[in-house]
Amino acid sequence: MSALLEVEELDISFGALSAVRGASLEVRRGETHCLVGESGCGKSVTALAVMGLLPRNSVRQARRLAFDGKDILSLDEKGLSRLRGDRMAMIFQEPMTSLNPAYTVGSQMAEVLVRHRGASKRAALDRAAELLARVRITSPGMRLGQYPHQLSGGLRQRVMIAMALMCDPELLIADEPTTALDVTVQAQILRLLADLQKDLGLAILLITHDLGVVARTAHRVSVMYAGEVVESSPVDRLFNRPMHPYTRGLLSCVPVPGKVRRDQPLGSIPGMVPHVTQGFEGCAFRQRCALARPDCSGPIGRRRPEADRVYLCQIAPEEMTVS
Amino acid sequence: MSAPLIEVRDVGRVFNVRSGLLGQPKRIVAVDGVSLRLLPGEVLGVVGESGCGKSTLAKIILGLLEPSEGEVLIDGRKLSGIDRRERAQLIQPVFQDPFSSLNPRRRVRDIVALPLVAQGGASTAEVRSRVDGMLERVGLDPAMGERLPAQLSGGQRQRVAIARALVMRPRIVVCDEPTSALDVSVQAQILNLLAELRREFGLSYLFISHNLAVVEHVASEVAVMYLGRIVERNDAESLFRDPRHPYTKALLASVLTPEPGLGIPETGLGETMPDPANVPPGCRFHPRCPQAVERCGREAPETQLGARGLVECHLVAAA
Ligand SMILES: Nc1ncnc2c1ncn2[C@@H]1O[C@H](COP(=O)(O)OP(=O)(O)OP(=O)(O)O)[C@@H](O)[C@H]1O
Numbered sequence: 269m270s271a272l273l274e275v276e277e278l279d280i281s282f283g284a285l286s287a288v289r290g291a292s293l294e295v296r297r298g299e300t301h302c303l304v305g306e307s308g309c310g311k312s313v314t315a316l317a318v319m320g321l322l323p324r325n326s327v328r329q330a331r332r333l334a335f336d337g338k339d340i341l342s343l344d345e346k347g348l349s350r351l352r353g354d355r356m357a358m359i360f361q362e363p364m365t366s367l368n369p370a371y372t373v374g375s376q377m378a379e380v381l382v383r384h385r386g387a388s389k390r391a392a393l394d395r396a397a398e399l400l401a402r403v404r405i406t407s408p409g410m411r412l413g414q415y416p417h418q419l420s421g422g423l424r425q426r427v428m429i430a431m432a433l434m435c436d437p438e439l440l441i442a443d444e445p446t447t448a449l450d451v452t453v454q455a456q457i458l459r460l461l462a463d464l465q466k467d468l469g470l471a472i473l474l475i476t477h478d479l480g481v482v483a484r485t486a487h488r489v490s491v492m493y494a495g496e497v498v499e500s501s502p503v504d505r506l507f508n509r510p511m512h513p514y515t516r517g518l519l520s521c522v523p524v525p526g527k528v529r530r531d532q533p534l535g536s537i538p539g540m541v542p543h544v545t546q547g548f549e550g551c552a553f554r555q556r557c558a559l560a561r562p563d564c565s566g567p568i569g570r571r572r573p574e575a576d577r578v579y580l581c582q583i584a585p586e587e588m589t590v591s
Numbered sequence: 592m593s594a595p596l597i598e599v600r601d602v603g604r605v606f607n608v609r610s611g612l613l614g615q616p617k618r619i620v621a622v623d624g625v626s627l628r629l630l631p632g633e634v635l636g637v638v639g640e641s642g643c644g645k646s647t648l649a650k651i652i653l654g655l656l657e658p659s660e661g662e663v664l665i666d667g668r669k670l671s672g673i674d675r676r677e678r679a680q681l682i683q684p685v686f687q688d689p690f691s692s693l694n695p696r697r698r699v700r701d702i703v704a705l706p707l708v709a710q711g712g713a714s715t716a717e718v719r720s721r722v723d724g725m726l727e728r729v730g731l732d733p734a735m736g737e738r739l740p741a742q743l744s745g746g747q748r749q750r751v752a753i754a755r756a757l758v759m760r761p762r763i764v765v766c767d768e769p770t771s772a773l774d775v776s777v778q779a780q781i782l783n784l785l786a787e788l789r790r791e792f793g794l795s796y797l798f799i800s801h802n803l804a805v806v807e808h809v810a811s812e813v814a815v816m817y818l819g820r821i822v823e824r825n826d827a828e829s830l831f832r833d834p835r836h837p838y839t840k841a842l843l844a845s846v847l848t849p850e851p852g853l854g855i856p857e858t859g860l861g862e863t864m865p866d867p868a869n870v871p872p873g874c875r876f877h878p879r880c881p882q883a884v885e886r887c888g889r890e891a892p893e894t895q896l897g898a899r900g901l902v903e904c905h906l907v908a909a910a
């Protein structure tokens with residue numbers, strides 16, 4: 269069966285800046301695919317490209333962009349907005365960008381169902397209350413009448429999730445859904461998402477820069493660096509045997525209790541992410557990479573160490589033993 | 592035992608805020624009856640969720656905010672009795688957001704020089720060489736001294752903030768979420784730098800963070816704050832190995848270590864959020880506590896002091 273979401277060779281640019289370069293990924297039903305990488309690597313714009321919500325100053329190209337086997341590259345705004353909020357929904361990093369401060373939680377949630385399904389206001393509000401209870405908000409009736417600013421960050425994020433579920437989407441894109449939250453609330457929200465996935469068979473594309481979140485929620489992971497997906501792998505093997513030098517570096521930077529002793533330095537990646545403009549050649553990680561060699565500034569090979577893994581690097585799997 | 596560098600005695604801070612023109616005045620209890628000590632050479636980590644009072648406590652210790660009650664001693668002397676210049680030689684801050692804490696209109700070089708210049712006494716050449724030396728020590732090319740903060744990356748800005756804090760050769764550095772705004776690879780660089788500098792200059796840190804893995808990596812002693820109070824304190828190893836307060840347990844259980852296959856923990860905490868404008872009676876954690884008994888809603892638990900540690904919970908016997 270083909271994946272619910274298929275992205276093949278996606279390019280996004282802002283003027284001379286290449287924000288995303290040849291990114292490919294797939295999200296299957298019932299699966300959580302984590303898109304991980306550091307600030308500015310292109311995670312959010314990739315999600316926006318799928319949703320058809322990129323800003324006007326951008327240019328998007330792709331070999332294929334398909335939802336449930338159907339091409340969405342050629343859909344016009346009307347066709348896209350029919351999909352958005354209906355079969356695919358998105359939770360934004362900053363809830364206040366998608367919650368309107370001037371309307372109550374109830375009227376915003378109900379509006380989604382009225383618009384997409386032509387439901388009555390009454391039925392839509394009932395559905396909203398049901399979903400608030402489902403994301404474990406107590407006294408949903410009272411919450412429906414409140415304004416977004418009257419809710420804590422954790423509650424707002426739950427409301428966002430409930431709102432995204434109004435039309436029973438098949439694909440949920442969540443952009444850093446817990447980054448602004450405390451760890452205890454983060455655990456609660458991620459658990460909720462995992463439960464919903466199990467119950468509803470949701471496909472989730474989860475964007476995060478937190479490797480702990482990735483390890484605990486993902487089935488599959490794509491690691492982005494400077495606009496490229498440099499490695500893609502099932503979660504366990506990514507952590508147990510990272511292939512790309514960037515993935516390896518990134519994993520060594522995270523303090524893991526019990527692994528790196530106090531007073532021992534953490535691993536680190538020297539230098540900074542380069543500014544990548546159009547016409548850029550070679551591996552964008554080469555100035556920071558301990559394994560770099562002269563041919564790293566030429567075209568980079570796409571390597572498949574195992575059938576379900578890919579990474580972009582000049583170094584072959586069998587040479588990738590130095591850590 | 593050597594005398595503490597920082598001694599906080601029963602410090603409290605209340606903010607009276609009025610929301611809107613006709614809004615009820617609110618009394619926010621940001622810090623409530625906090626006592627702690629930082630010994631020479633130690634790194635005291637302070638952890639807790641957003642709004643629990645960590646930054647308020649840091650500002651009081653730095654002398655940037657008056658406590659409503661209690662007192663702070665730095666190196667055995669009352670903070671209020673130490674003048675600004677001398678204080679600058681004892682204790683310096685590094686804040687979370689280097690962008691808002693660095694003057695955007697001044698060159699990096701002048702930002703780092705400011706504490707030195709404010710002291711007076713040093714010649715221009717001396718200031719220049721100390722600034723260059725410090726910039727180099729934190730991993731910045733002295734040529735970067737000519738730039739404005741906006742022309743630097745987040746990690747570079749945090750290096751500038753560290754250089755500014757250390758140029759005075761203080762004995763204590765108060766780090767308030769020094770890496771929270773940074774990517775993990777940059778965070779690792781900054782944490783490694785802070786560790787090196789601590790050894791090199793014999794510094795002691797008060798290290799505030801909501802990231803428990805980071806605190807476990809850097810701290811020798813840890814205090815856990817909840818709604819303005821320290822509910823547990825212990826040496827780092829004991830605290831992380833054997834947390835005793837139910838809140839500490841929940842907090843540690845919530846940490847998502849990068850280990851696949853472990854799933855998402857169940858914290859057992861309800862949906863109620865702590866509100867410093869509305870501190871619950873009894874144990875302030877009881878509305879969320881998975882182990883709360885009837886007494887917890889009625890009676891505030893005593894502060895139990897053990898050999899090193901402290902814990903405030905009815906269900907925990909003193910150790
Ligand atoms: N509207 C825009 N105009 C110009 N450049 C943009 C715009 N939006 C994003 N970019 C650039 O595109 C690149 C990718 O940005 P994106 O927001 O996808 O990063 P990200 O991986 O989501 O980072 P973060 O973790 O900080 O959210 C960045 O270099 C960013 O500066």
Ligand SMILES: Nc1ncnc2c1ncn2[C@@H]1O[C@H](COP(=O)(O)OP(=O)(O)OP(=O)(O)O)[C@@H](O)[C@H]1O
Pocket residue numbers: 606607608619620621639640641642643644645646647648801867
């Ligand atoms: N100047 C102020 N006026 C009014 N209330 C304040 C002020 N400063 C802090 N508070 C309140 O005091 C409480 C404690 O705030 P503080 O900034 O110390 O928390 P924190 O633990 O540092 O949180 P965070 O992790 O979000 O930085 C919060 O409820 C905050 O809103």
Ligand code: SF4
Pocket residue numbers: 512513514551552553554555557558559560561564568580581582583
């Ligand atoms: S391609 Fe070269 S520079 Fe890039 S990660 Fe691989 S070895 Fe390093």
Ligand SMILES: [Mg+2]
Pocket residue numbers: 311312313361443
């Ligand atoms: Mg983003």
Ligand SMILES: [Mg+2]
Pocket residue numbers: 645646647
């Ligand atoms: Mg703070």
